Amino acid sequence: MRPPLRLQIRCLKGIVFAELAAEKGGLHRLCCVVGLTPRPSQTWSTPDVAEITTDILDYATNGSKASGFLARPQGDGPFPAVIVIQEWWGLNDNIKDIARRFAGEGFVAFAPDLYHGEVTAEPDEAQKLMMQTDMPRASQELVKATEYLSAQPYVNGRGIGASGFCMGGGLALTLATDTPLIKAAAPFYGVNPQPLEKLQNLQGPVLAIYAEHDDFASKTVRETLRSAMEQFGKQLEVQVYPGTEHAFFNDTRREVYREAAADDAWSRVLALFRAEL
Secondary structure (H helix, E strand, O other): OOEEEEEEEEEEOOOEEEEEEOOOOEEEEEEEEOOOOOOOOOOOOOOOOOOOEEEEEEEOOOOOEEEEEEEEEOOOOOOOEEEEOOOOOOOHHHHHHHHHHHHHOOOOEEEEOOOOOOOOHHHHHHHHHHHHHHHHHHHHHHHHHHHHHHHHOOOOEEEEEEEOOOOHHHHHHHHHOOOOOOOEEEEEOOOOOOOOHHHHHOOOEEEOOOOOOOOOOOHHHHHHHHHHHHHHOOOOOEEEEEEEOOOOOOOOOOOOHHHHHHHHHHHHHHHHHHHHH
């Protein structure tokens, strides 16, 4: 039986921390930026890319059905593949755009819909959606999505990559500890898996990307990850971008988006996945 969960909400400098604690099994911390953070813009842009195709696909999970957004290059492949994990807004246009960008670079990208059709641009509503999400169930859905993606005939079978942002950053690194199918992970400003011993399960390198000024994925979070990865003999590259704040990669949030840092981070993510997948 799953241990009972406790949810605690606290606020620090405009960032809401939702701490989801099980009596056994550690602590899951997710963040929501509210108060000081304007809602995301409704516009987004996709760079010039190769021909791609997109679809909404269903997959089996936890005795029911879940879905996600698929973007992939046209043709039979097989291609390398990545799981793209949402922020607290849900499976919105920004996350779909990131999946399209991966597809334009030659990857199959699958973004599971962890909110099951719910999406918002309002911080208060996003906070509610995240609080209502059963995180152990969401983690299991991500494992099932990875298994589903790996089994597709247009995927090359060399392993799957995982990348996510804020809430999705933490979930991406956790996913890499939950299934051996993940051969490389590139979390953006995410928290660490709990317990840290789960990092021993990693089957490939981690590129951990952070903002310099971030009370959520803070210096303490970064150094804890460094220490644990060194202890367990796992490969880690940490990139901290000077002068940036949380969510600097999100080009729909102009108040925090930093193009130079985002472009450099993107090139590093692509290089990692091309090398490992």
